[in-house]
Amino acid sequence: MKVSMRGILFLVFVACLGGCASSGVRVTGGTDAESLGVQSETAATTSFSGGVHRIIVAYNDETNSQATIQYTSSTRQVLHGASLMGWSYSNDDGVTWKYGGKLTPPSEWAVLWGDPGLTTSRRNYGMVFMSNLAFPEAKFPAGGHSGYVDASVAGGACLFRSLDGGVSFKFFQCLSDRSPVPGSTSASKGHFYDGASLAAGPGGEIYASYVDLDTSQIVVYRSADGAQPFAPIPLPFPGYYVGSHPRIQVGPDGVLFAMAVGKQSSGPNPSYMLMASRFVNGAWGNVTLITQALTYPDVDLGSSLLGSNLDLRTGPQFSFDVGTQSDVVDDSVRFLVTQRNGAGWLFVRGGVCNYTLTSCGWYAGWTFGVDTVRGQESQRIDVFNPNVVAFPGFFFGIAPRWQGSFLTRYGNSTSTLNLTRATLGYVNGMPFTIPVDIAQNQPLCPDQRGYMGDYDAHLVVRVDSNSVRFTRFMTDATNGCVQRWYFTSRHQHVRAFSYDY
Numbered sequence: 001m002k003v004s005m006r007g008i009l010f011l012v013f014v015a016c017l018g019g020c021a022s023s024g025v026r027v028t029g030g031t032d033a034e035s036l037g038v039q040s041e042t043a044a045t046t047s048f049s050g051g052v053h054r055i056i057v058a059y060n061d062e063t064n065s066q067a068t069i070q071y072t073s074s075t076r077q078v079l080h081g082a083s084l085m086g087w088s089y090s091n092d093d094g095v096t097w098k099y100g101g102k103l104t105p106p107s108e109w110a111v112l113w114g115d116p117g118l119t120t121s122r123r124n125y126g127m128v129f130m131s132n133l134a135f136p137e138a139k140f141p142a143g144g145h146s147g148y149v150d151a152s153v154a155g156g157a158c159l160f161r162s163l164d165g166g167v168s169f170k171f172f173q174c175l176s177d178r179s180p181v182p183g184s185t186s187a188s189k190g191h192f193y194d195g196a197s198l199a200a201g202p203g204g205e206i207y208a209s210y211v212d213l214d215t216s217q218i219v220v221y222r223s224a225d226g227a228q229p230f231a232p233i234p235l236p237f238p239g240y241y242v243g244s245h246p247r248i249q250v251g252p253d254g255v256l257f258a259m260a261v262g263k264q265s266s267g268p269n270p271s272y273m274l275m276a277s278r279f280v281n282g283a284w285g286n287v288t289l290i291t292q293a294l295t296y297p298d299v300d301l302g303s304s305l306l307g308s309n310l311d312l313r314t315g316p317q318f319s320f321d322v323g324t325q326s327d328v329v330d331d332s333v334r335f336l337v338t339q340r341n342g343a344g345w346l347f348v349r350g351g352v353c354n355y356t357l358t359s360c361g362w363y364a365g366w367t368f369g370v371d372t373v374r375g376q377e378s379q380r381i382d383v384f385n386p387n388v389v390a391f392p393g394f395f396f397g398i399a400p401r402w403q404g405s406f407l408t409r410y411g412n413s414t415s416t417l418n419l420t421r422a423t424l425g426y427v428n429g430m431p432f433t434i435p436v437d438i439a440q441n442q443p444l445c446p447d448q449r450g451y452m453g454d455y456d457a458h459l460v461v462r463v464d465s466n467s468v469r470f471t472r473f474m475t476d477a478t479n480g481c482v483q484r485w486y487f488t489s490r491h492q493h494v495r496a497f498s499y500d501y
Contacts, residue, residue, distance in 0.1 A: 029493025037062035038492040040453035042473040043116040049126030049165025056166035058116035061086025076487040079144040084114035085132040110140035117196030123204035128162040138189040155190020195245025303414035315454025323390025324400040330354035336386035365431030380411020387458035445481035447489040
């Protein structure tokens with residue numbers, strides 16, 4: 001089914017030009033116990049259980065971690081029992097938030113180490129899965145691990161399940177590949193998984209995906225119904241070197257889509273590309289190379305804070321969703337990807353693929369930032385960390401919605417970022433959008449590595465009459481930046497920014 005998006009979008013643009021920025025809502029860092037630790041990097045979902053519609057957000061959480069994660073100005077010591085697996089939830093559409101707690105490592109696993117993933121079953125809206133990276137006991141030294149996390153300790157991921165809509169979680173299963181890898185002395189104790197992306201299918205199936213840094217491949221696991229154990233399915237990008245976290249989505253008919261940034265393993269001077277594939281009838285289709293992409297570029301703000309250079313480390317620089325196509329073209333898959341112009345500034349390019357991934361292209365009308373060098377100081381801008389979220393529509397008479405969001409650093413800003421959203425749509429049949437800042441001048445407090453949360457969630461949280469509410473999360477430093485050590489900083493918490501469209 002097709003639906004016209006023309007005209008609707010322009011009215012929304014005009015309505016927001018008067019100013020849609022807000023101070024958002026504090027999720028963590030208030031008077032609860034989590035204010036003493038740091039929280040950053042989010043995944044989010046919604047649920048319905050016991051008559052309550054709920055928003056759940058997971059994050060890297062150091063609440064009450066003083067005994068198991070210990071810092072000096074130059075290093076950190078991670079001890080047995082450490083966990084970053086925390087979450088909060090809201091029962092009133094994001095007006096207020098309650099701290100859910102932290103989960104502890106299961107038997108035979110020493111540490112739960114963040115990079116959260118979340119999804120809700122599409123057959124049982126009270127069933128929620130949460131993922132974290134994990135360190136197996138077989139790899140973890142008795143005296144703990146110092147410094148960077150690497151393949152010597154990281155060895156898989158663990159999944160916890162909630163049956164009450166995200167209020168509480170219990171251990172479900174840990175995922176690990178212990179097959180030997182040439183040149184690796186530690187892979188046989190568990191491959192080094194990084195990143196996480198979870199998705200749910202209409203038949204009750206649950207998918208969990210990670211990048212396997214020992215093999216430079218995306219791995220995907222599937223549970224048929226959220227009750228049966230997860231088992232690996234074939235690799236989506238065989239023959240390609242994968243250099244990013246994955247993103248996965250499931251279409252309305254149960255087709256699984258995967259995207260990642262990678263390069264061909266052979267050929268002279270290969271460039272990094274945004275890649276996509278579909279899993280249909282138990283097999284992945286051909287890999288589609290969409291456009292050039294970046295892996296994890298740093299954003300240098302050209303200043304210092306508390307005696308250290310102020311730059312930001314970034315995470316996956318692409319996002320996509322699967323939704324309802326417009327009347328313009330089969331654009332069931334819409335994406336945003338970060339690129340760099342000739343002057344070194346980051347910009348975000350938007351585009352579409354048809355549902356079969358046989359045709360993809362980008363739109364100049366969905367370009368955020370500057371994709372050419374204009375030689376004008378006013379064009380100094382960095383745009384990065386994109387998200388895409390689709391509301392499919394067609395129930396209760398509500399039209400589909402497509403939204404993107406990203407972080408924007410204007411050239412004269414050396415200490416703050418704006419959070420920007422944009423409608424990925426058309427006016428008079430032509431791709432067109434106007435970006436709108438939903439949060440302005442957000443202060444920064446990364447650690448000395450530049451870490452301040454590598455990615456954040458953006459999702460639909462409420463449908464009311466003909467209005468759809470979206471929420472985008474962001475690492476929050478409005479409590480002030482009082483410490484920047486190599487592996488930690490204070491303060492980093494989580495804030496939610498909501499808007500109706």
